[in-house]
Structures are given as C-alpha cells and as structure tokens.
Amino acid sequence: MKSKPPSRRRFLKKGIALAGLAAAAPAGLAITAPPAAAQTTASGTPDLNSIDAVLYGRRSRFVTTVRAIEGVSHPDRMPPRPTPYRPSARTPLGESMGIITPTSLHFTTQHFYGLPDINPDEHKLMIHGLVDRPLVFTVDELKRFAPVSRIYFLECIGNRPSPNGKTVADTHGRTGCSEWTGVPLSVLLKEVGLKDSAKWIIAEGSDGGKHEKSLPLSKALDDVLVAYGQNGEPIRPDHGFPLRLIVPGFEGIFNVKWLRRLKVVDQPYLTFQEHSRFLGSNPKTQPDSYDFGPTSVITYPSGTHRLPRQGGYVISGLAWSGAGAVRRVEVSTDGGKTYKDAELSGAVLPKAHTRFVLPWKWDGQEAVLQSRCTDVRDQVQPTEAEFAKYWGFTRPQLYAAIQSQLGHCNWIQPWRVTRDGQVSNGLPPIGFVADVHAG
Amino acid sequence: MRADVATLAAAVLFGAVGVTQAQQQSPSPSGLGRAPTQAETRSWDISIGPDGAELPPGSGTSAQGEVVFMQRGCAGCHGPTGTEGPAPVLVGAKPTMSTNYFPIAYWPFAPSIWDYINRAMPYDRPGNLTTNEVYAVMAFLLNRNEIIREGEVMDANSLRNVRMPHRADYKGPAPWTPDTRRGFKILP
Numbered sequence: 001m002k003s004k005p006p007s008r009r010r011f012l013k014k015g016i017a018l019a020g021l022a023a024a025a026p027a028g029l030a031i032t033a034p035p036a037a038a039q040t041t042a043s044g045t046p047d048l049n050s051i052d053a054v055l056y057g058r059r060s061r062f063v064t065t066v067r068a069i070e071g072v073s074h075p076d077r078m079p080p081r082p083t084p085y086r087p088s089a090r091t092p093l094g095e096s097m098g099i100i101t102p103t104s105l106h107f108t109t110q111h112f113y114g115l116p117d118i119n120p121d122e123h124k125l126m127i128h129g130l131v132d133r134p135l136v137f138t139v140d141e142l143k144r145f146a147p148v149s150r151i152y153f154l155e156c157i158g159n160r161p162s163p164n165g166k167t168v169a170d171t172h173g174r175t176g177c178s179e180w181t182g183v184p185l186s187v188l189l190k191e192v193g194l195k196d197s198a199k200w201i202i203a204e205g206s207d208g209g210k211h212e213k214s215l216p217l218s219k220a221l222d223d224v225l226v227a228y229g230q231n232g233e234p235i236r237p238d239h240g241f242p243l244r245l246i247v248p249g250f251e252g253i254f255n256v257k258w259l260r261r262l263k264v265v266d267q268p269y270l271t272f273q274e275h276s277r278f279l280g281s282n283p284k285t286q287p288d289s290y291d292f293g294p295t296s297v298i299t300y301p302s303g304t305h306r307l308p309r310q311g312g313y314v315i316s317g318l319a320w321s322g323a324g325a326v327r328r329v330e331v332s333t334d335g336g337k338t339y340k341d342a343e344l345s346g347a348v349l350p351k352a353h354t355r356f357v358l359p360w361k362w363d364g365q366e367a368v369l370q371s372r373c374t375d376v377r378d379q380v381q382p383t384e385a386e387f388a389k390y391w392g393f394t395r396p397q398l399y400a401a402i403q404s405q406l407g408h409c410n411w412i413q414p415w416r417v418t419r420d421g422q423v424s425n426g427l428p429p430i431g432f433v434a435d436v437h438a439g
Numbered sequence: 440m441r442a443d444v445a446t447l448a449a450a451v452l453f454g455a456v457g458v459t460q461a462q463q464q465s466p467s468p469s470g471l472g473r474a475p476t477q478a479e480t481r482s483w484d485i486s487i488g489p490d491g492a493e494l495p496p497g498s499g500t501s502a503q504g505e506v507v508f509m510q511r512g513c514a515g516c517h518g519p520t521g522t523e524g525p526a527p528v529l530v531g532a533k534p535t536m537s538t539n540y541f542p543i544a545y546w547p548f549a550p551s552i553w554d555y556i557n558r559a560m561p562y563d564r565p566g567n568l569t570t571n572e573v574y575a576v577m578a579f580l581l582n583r584n585e586i587i588r589e590g591e592v593m594d595a596n597s598l599r600n601v602r603m604p605h606r607a608d609y610k611g612p613a614p615w616t617p618d619t620r621r622g623f624k625i626l627p
Contacts, residue, residue, distance in 0.1 A: 113563060126475055126483055133464040135472035136479065144471055191467040202486055209559030210566075212486065216615040261483055268612050270489045270548060272555040290615050 065095045067105055068169040086114060090173025093299045093318065099151070099346055099353040101176035103231050108238040109156060109174070109252070111273075112208035116258050120234075120242035123206075125226065129264035132193030139228060139242050145183040148225065151352045153177040153320045155292055156252040160402055160409035161384070163427040168302035171413055171425070172295075175320070177353035180246045181229030186221045189264075198264045202271070203245050206258040213254050214268035215247065219290070223248050223351075226259065248351040249291040249322030251407065291322030294381045295410040296329050296356070296373035307421035310364035315342070318353045321375035325349060328374040329356040335368030335414060335426070336383065342371065350376075362417070368426050370414040384427065387411040399430050485558055491550030491599030498594035499575025501582035507572045508579055512561035521583060526562070530583040544584040547609035549601040553577050574598070 047053065067089035088109035091101055120139045128134035156174035165171035185201075194217075201220045205211045215224070225246040228235060235241045240257030247254035253273055268274065274289075296319035301307060315333075319326045325348050330339035342356040356371065373381040382390065387409070388398040402409055414426030464474050475483075487493050499507075508514055508521070516526035532542035543552050557573045559565045568576070578593040587593070587601060 112559065112565065126479065127472075128475060128480060128484070133467060134475050134480070135467055136475045137472045141471045145469065191469055191472060204486070208565045209562070210485065212558070214612075216612075218615055218617070222617050263484065263486055265486075265488065267488060267490075269486055269554075270546075270551045272551075272559065289612070 065092050065105065067107070068092060068167070068173055070109070086110070090169045091176045093168045093173055093175075093297070094302050094305065096299050096318065097355075099177050099318070099349075099355050100231060101178060101353075103178065103233070103236055103239065106154075106176035106178060106239065107156065107174050110207060110238075110257070111211050114208060115237050116206045116208075117237065118206060118242055118258060123242050123260070125243055125259060125262070127188055127192045127262045127264070129201075129262075130195040130198040130266060131189075131264050132195065133191075135192050137188075142183050142188075142226060142228060142243070145187055147181050147229075148184060149179050149181040149229070150223075150225065150248075151177060151179045151347070151349050152246060152248040153351060153353045154246075154252050154255055155295075155320075157407035160407075161297075161411055161413040161427060162399070162402075163425055163429050165425055166303050168297055168299050168413075170303070172297045174252070175318075175353070177318075177320070178230045179232065180225055180227040181232075182225040182227030182243075182246065185224040185226055185245070185262075188226060188262075189220065192264070194264060197266045199266050200264075200268050202263045202265055202269045203254075203256040203259060204261040204263070205240075205256045206260045211256060211273075212269065212271040213256055213273060214265075214271060215245075215254055216268075216290075217264075219247065219250065249324075251289065251292070292320070293408055293410045294321040294323070294326070294373040294375040294379045295319065296326075296371040296381060297413045298331070298369050298371050298415055301369065301417065301423045302415050303423055303425050305423040307362060307417060307423070309421070310362045313360050313362055315358045315360045315369060316345075317342075317356055317371050319344075319356055319371065319373040320351070320353050321373065321377075321379065322351060323379060324351060324376040326354040326356075326373055327376050327378070329354070330372045330374075331356070331358045331360075332370050332372070333360060333367045336370055336372075336412070339372060362421075364419060366419055367417040368414045369417065369423075370412050370426065372412055382411050384411040396430065485554070487550045487554035487557070489548035489551055491548070491553070491595065494550055494553065494595035494598060495570050496595065497570035497574050498592050499571050499573075499578050500592055501575075501578040501587075501589055503571075504575035504577065504579025504582075507568070507575050511568060511572060512564065513576065516562060521580065529580055543580060544586065544603070545605045545608075547603055547606045549577065549581065549586075549598050549603055552580070553598060 048058070068091075070088035070090060089107060091105055091107045123139055125137045125139075125142065126134070127137070154176055159172055159174035161171050167173075199217050201215045201217060203213055203215060225248075227240075227244055227246045228242055230236065230239055235244055240255075240259065243259040245254065245256045245259050245262075296317055298315055298317040300316045301313065307313065315331055317329070317331075319329045326344065329342045329344065331342045332339045340358060342358040344354055345357045346355045348354050360369075384395075384398070388395055391398065391401070391406070393401060398406075415423050416426040417423050484493070508517075509519065513521075516524075517529050518524055521529035522531060527542075529543055532544070534541055534545055546552055553573055556576055557566075557568065557570075561567060574593045577598060578587065578591065581587040581593070581601060582589055582591070586604060591597065593601075
C-alpha cells in the first residue's frame with residue numbers, strides 16, 4: 001500500500017561499490033581486523049567475519065528482501081497509537097522460493113498494541129473447564145511429550161487478491177509456511193480427560209487484550225498442535241513465543257499466539273472476533289468461517305517484476321488449501337482462455353504451501369499469467385466473477401464487502417505482462433481503495 | 440471419595456502448591472503438569488460465555504457508566520456519546536456492507552460485550568477497568584442503544600437476561616468435521 005520495500009536496485013549499486021573496495025584490499029586479510037570498508041554493509045550490519053556473525057549466521061549484504069509493512073487499516077477508526085507503533089507486515093512472496101517461508105520474512109499481525117515479552121521459564125499453559133483434571137504445564141513439561149514436526153501454511157482471513165495490489169506481497173502476502181514443532185493438542189486433551197459435555201475449546205493468548213477464539217472440539221482432536229518450535233528454532237516473539245496454537249488450514253485468527261489458556265466448554269463463546277463473522281446478513285458466511293478453500297498465485301513473474309527480453313522463463317508460484325493437499329495446479333498465459341498443467345515441484349503436503357512451476361517461452365507479446373488450484377476434495381479455485389456470483393455480489397459490491405466481514409477471498413489473480421516486459425496487476429481497476437486489512 | 444496412595448503421594452509431592460484441587464484429582468497419565476491452584480484459575484479464567492454463567496459479582500448503572508465512559512478513556516477514542524469516533528461507533532450504528540465489526544446492538548448476547556470490554560478495553564490499556572466499571576459502561580451503552588431503561592441496574596443476573604434486539608438473527612455456528620466441504624461447487 002503506502003510503504004514500499006527499499007529499492008533493491010539502490011542496494012545492489014551500493015553493494016557493488018563496496019565489493020569493489022573489498023576486492024582492492026591487500027591479500028591475506030586478518031579475520032580479526034578487516035578493513036573499515038568491509039566492516040559494515042550498505043544497511044549497516046556488521047562484518048561477516050565478526051564473532052557475532054559466526055555465532056548467529058546472517059545473510060549476504062546483497063540480499064535485501066524484507067517484509068512489506070501493512071498500510072494503516074481504517075485510519076479514521078483506530079484509537080491513538082503508542083510510539084513506537086508496531087505495524088503488521090506481509091511476506092515478500094515475489095522473492096520466495098521453495099515452500100518454507102523464512103521466519104524473519106513470515107507475515108505477522110497482532111490484534112492489540114505491542115508484543116508480549118515472555119520469559120519461557122515463567123510461562124504456563126492452563127487446560128481446564130469440562131475436564132476430569134485441570135492441569136498447568138510449563139513450557140519445559142510440554143517439551144517432554146513426544147514432539148511432532150509438521151509443515152503447515154498460515155493465512156490471515158484478510159489475504160485477498162485486489163486490483164490495487166502492486167506486488168504479490170500486496171495481494172497475497174498475508175500467508176507463510178513453516179515447519180511447526182510441538183505437542184498434538186489431542187495428546188494434551190487425553191492428559192486432562194474430556195467430560196462428555198465437552199464440545200468446544202476456547203484458546204486465549206497473553207497479549208494485551210487477551211485474544212480469544214472458539215475452536216470446535218472436532219478440529220482440536222484432529223490435527224491441532226500446541227507449538228513451541230518454528231523452522232527448527234523456538235517460535236519468535238512476533239509469531240507467539242513461547243507457545244502458540246497451530247490450527248492447520250483454518251483462518252489465521254484461530255492460531256492463537258502467546259497461548260496461555262485452553263478452556264474446554266460446551267458452546268462457542270462468541271468472542272469479539274466471532275461477532276463479525278457469525279452475524280453477516282449473508283447466510284453463506286457461516287460455513288466459511290473455518291478452513292480456507294483452494295488458492296494459488298504466481299509469484300514469478302508477478303507485479304513489479306520485469307522480463308528483460310523474450311525467451312525462456314519458468315513461471316513459478318504457490319498453491320495451498322485448507323482442505324488438505326493440492327492435487328493439481330494449472331497455469332494460463334492467455335488470461336484463462338486455455339490452461340496447462342503445471343508441475344508440483346517439491347513436497348506436496350496437506351495444508352502446506354506447494355510450489356508449482358511451468359516452463360514458458362515468452363514471445364514478446366502481451367500476456368496474462370494466472371494459476372488455478374484444485375485440491376484433494378476436487379474443490380477448484382474460482383475466478384473473481386465466479387466468486388462474486390457465488391455471493392450474489394456485483395463487482396463493486398464484492399470489493400466493498402471484502403473490506404469487512406467477507407473473507408476467504410481465494411479467486412484467481414492475473415498478472416499482465418506488457419510488450420516491454422513489465423509485469424503488473426491484471427485485475428481491472430476499481431474506483432476506490434479496497435485492500436484494507438480487516439484486522 | 441477414595442484417597443488412594445497415588446493421590447496422597449501427589450498431595451505430598453505438591454507440597455507448597457498443595458491446594459484442594461491438587462489433593463482431589465488423580466495424576467495425569469504422563470505424570471506431567473500439576474493442578475492449578477484456585478487462585479490461578481480465578482485470576483486467569485476471564486472467559487464469559489454467551490449465557491453469562493461466569494459473570495462476576497458487581498453492578499453499575501447508566502449514569503455511573505457515563506462517568507466511566509468520559510473519565511476512563513472510552514470517550515477519547517469512541518467520542519463523548521459513543522458516536523463520534525475515531526474508534527468504531529458504539530451507539531445507534533447499523534451494519535453495512537463495509538462494516539468492519541458489527542455494532543454492539545447487533546451482538547446476540549450482552550455478556551459477550553461485557554467480556555470484550557473487560558478483557559480488551561481501553562484498547563491502549565486493556566484490563567484497567569474494575570468489575571463495577573465494566574457493568575456501568577455496559578448499562579450506559581445498552582441504555583443509549585435503547586435496549587435497557589435509564590436507571591436499570593446491570594449485574595450478573597440482569598445482564599444475562601437482557602434480550603438483545605437481534606438475538607433471533609443468530610443461528611449458531613456450523614459444525615465442522617474433517618471432510619466439511621466449502622460452499623463452492625464450481626468445477627472445471
């Protein structure tokens with residue numbers, strides 16, 4: 001939206017200049033005393049040879065990909081912010097590879113100001129309510145259960161294609177995919193013993209407003225994790241350190257961060273976040289408030305990319321579904337008139353990002369690239385027109401509705417390639433800004 | 440109740456945290472975890488269900504609530520009468536296609552509103568209102584939305600009996616099973 005990631009080209013130019021200086025330095029450089037020019041990078045980070053860099057690895061100064069800061073949602077309706085204010089941020093999918101999102105680039109959002117700064121030695125998880133024996137676990141105790149590690153995508157319900165998105169981070173950056181390590185919630189529920197009247201679980205975080213979400217017990221017993229690890233290390237503070245719930249395939253809001261309490265109850269508790277879902281005037285809203293439908297998006301080439309010349313390229317993207325594994329991804333280079341099957345080029349895992357690729361020879365003519373996902377339940381990703389028709393909306397109504405309670409916007413995202421190789425959003429423009437974050 | 444060896448051993452082991460619950464409940468299958476103390480459960484368990492069964496003792500009126508609203512930070516964001524903003528309109532609002540959150544008058548159960556004010560408001564200093572202040576603000580907002588009369592006292596009993604005007608619109612959540620299909624029936 002308003003803020004842009006730093007210009008890559010600018011960084012590259014600076015980097016090349018610095019690299020030239022380093023190359024001119026005398027041979028036999030002492031590791032402990034590198035020349036001043038090599039000590040800091042364009043962005044001011046210390047030298048690769050420093051002990052800090054040895055103890056905790058860092059990326060090349062030539063790699064400058066960063067998350068995209070979220071624009072202010074409903075600026076006229078938000079209370080005054082503290083300074084400094086921590087905004088939400090989107091995954092830079094346009095420069096993604098494989099299926100794992102680096103933790104430091106994984107999208108992040110929170111419902112209250114600031115992140116809790118939790119000492120894991122003092123943090124506890126209480127499981128109580130309609131159980132035989134309520135229990136309090138320390139984080140160390142949870143790690144003594146047999147750990148499981150599974151790869152799952154997370155997605156915010158506010159992730160949606162939009163004509164106003166310039167990059168694929170703008171349109172689809174509120175998703176990421178990680179390997180999560182933790183204890184199956186079903187194991188912990190056996191520890192406390194469920195009473196017959198148990199039907200729902202409410203999960204609560206330690207953040208400022210104690211974010212709370214109701215979860216059907218059927219899902220809790222299926223594949224939910226109480227996670228403490230993300231991509232091989234403790235979950236980071238912006239992803240819920242030291243404990244978070246992972247509810248695979250469900251709306252992001254179920255994946256309660258800084259998890260402190262699970263209460264077993266007999267009904268959904270209609271928490272604040274549930275009121276904006278359950279009461280939509282359109283009855284179709286309700287069954288859609290759990291798992292995401294089939295989604296895919298081309299990440300290369302995508303908005304703001306530029307193809308330098310005609311010739312061979314590999315179209316690449318990500319597909320996922322809350323229903324399970326991706327079965328098929330088709331790619332069109334003519335705006336959806338014809339499709340070809342893309343190759344699923346890596347691990348094809350349930351409720352995980354799946355990478356697809358399709359070699360493509362660009363003839364230098366205008367092209368519209370888009371992808372379509374089919375999942376294991378044979379659910380097919382809709383076009384924008386099909387999605388609007390399903391809800392009974394005109395196009396302007398659709399883009400008005402997605403500012404509010406309408407989520408699960410999984411329609412096909414086209415990217416237009418012009419004759420000069422410039423790639424931009426292929427959805428026709430609409431007359432107002434509709435890509436605000438629903439919170 | 441049978442006080443078996445394991446229970447007695449657990450009671451001895453728990454020592455300092457040896458509270459009533461710990462002495463009564465059988466150990467977990469793994470032996471990990473401990474029973475929460477009553478004080479822990481009391482202070483952590485702030486969840487109020489839609490039927491308001493957990494609402495704590497306390498009370499407040501609309502007149503008291505107006506004072507709280509003006510003096511404890513509500514008016515600063517929602518406006519002096521709850522209509523001016525910048526934060527969401529609390530009085531008299533109607534949902535529209537671009538309503539981000541449903542106006543509270545459209546919430547089906549009043550105790551849910553109590554829960555959210557209690558846990559999350561004021562937005563920049565959540566959890567700072569006393570129980571009586573939350574009841575008072577509830578009375579103020581329900582009165583200004585013409586759901587209760589001026590002077591009506593809100594407490595655990597009266598709040599759970601408030602009939603919200605759009606209660607009948609709430610149909611309850613759809614059940615979920617691992618093979619629930621989404622609504623789309625669009626096939627290639």
